[in-house]
Amino acid sequence: MGAALDILRAGKPPRASFIDYPLGTSAGKPFDRENQIELVRSSLSVQEGITEAGSIITLPLQWPEGWEKKNQMEQIEGDQRSPRDTTPRYQTEEDRMLAEN
Amino acid sequence: MPINYIQQTRDFYEHLGYRPYQWFYADTPAPWTSLSKPLSKSRLGMISTAGTYVKGQVAYFYKDDTSFRKIPRNTPVADIRFSHVTENHLVEPRKDPNTIFPIQALNQLEKEGFIGELSENFLSCMGGIYSQxxxxxxxxxxxxxxxxxxxxxxxxxxxx
Structure with a gap:
């Protein structure tokens, strides 16, 4: 189950469902348990019904309009992303201490 | 209209003066195995490429990390973490991990009998690895x- 249709297509999975939600929320809206369960349930249901290899079914759920614009990558000056190195990137400092001590 | 992420990444790399990002394109037809039984009688596993780890486990790094983690199916949601190269897409998952790692939905669907049973562990790895x-x-x-x-x-x- 994925939220990036072009990347899903490029990978050619045997059976897939596409949800037009922002990346990072392909399994549902934050703290909306009903939406999350419905999304996973529909996703599994439609995939169970697929009979042709490579089919990608679009789920009918909608995210509030206008999110695509906010999701566009900003054309920032220079590369401000974290360094691509071999240092583990912990979500919190506490995580780092727990894992490394 | 779905966003074209591949083109977006291409534009971003070009803007930064980098070589084009080498997206993976499957060069063989989609594989196929028919389902042997209905979902309600099946054992289901889950794999996330969101760089999911559990508090206490080692996080992922951003340069070709090819390791994976086992995430026990009964892990408390509050202990689920993410480290992934596209940090801009982790804002919501870090508030509610279920948005990208549907652990509670899957447990609920098993409880309802919609899924036969879940595997003991889910799996995760880094979804952004430069070396195919x-x-x-x-x-x-x-x-x-x-x-x-x-x-x-x-x-x-x-x-x-």
């Missing part, structure tokens, strides 16, 4: 080994 060669030679064989040991009928992939 290393994905094929290091990550995939280890994942396949683990997946076969889980004796599952179906595997749900939740990519990031």
């Amino acid at each position: 060669r290393r994905v094929r030679s290091e990550l995939i064989p280890e994942l396949v080994k683990e997946i076969l040991e889980q004796k599952i009928d179906l595997l749900l992939l939740v990519p990031l």
Whole structure:
């Protein structure tokens, strides 16, 4: 189950469902348990019904309009992303201490 | 209208003056295995490429990390973490991990009998690895080994 249709297509999975939600929320809206369960349930249901290899079914759920614009990558000056190195990137400092001590 | 992420990444790399990002395009037809039984009688596993780890486990790094983690199916949601190269897409998952790692939905669907049973552990790895060669030679064989040991009928992939 994925939220990036072009990347899903490029990978050619045997059976897939596409949800037009922002990346990072392909399994549902934050703290909306009903939406999350419905999304996973529909996703599994439609995939169970697929009979042709490579089919990608679009789920009918909608995210509030206008999110695509906010999701566009900003054309920032220079590369401000974290360094691509071999240092583990912990979500919190506490995580780092727990894992490394 | 779905966003074209591949083109967006291409534009971003060009803007930064980098060589084009080498997206993976499957060069063989989609594989196929028919389902052997209904979902309600099947054992389901799940793999997330969101760089999911549990508090206490080692996080992922951003340069070709080909390791994977086992995430026990009963892990408290508050202990689920993410480290992934596209940090801009982790804002919501870090507030509610269920948005990209549907652990509570899957447990609920098993409880309802919609899914036969879940594997003891879910799996996760880094979804942004620059070397396709290393994905094929290091990550995939280890994942396949683990997946076969889980004796599952179906595997749900939740990519990031």
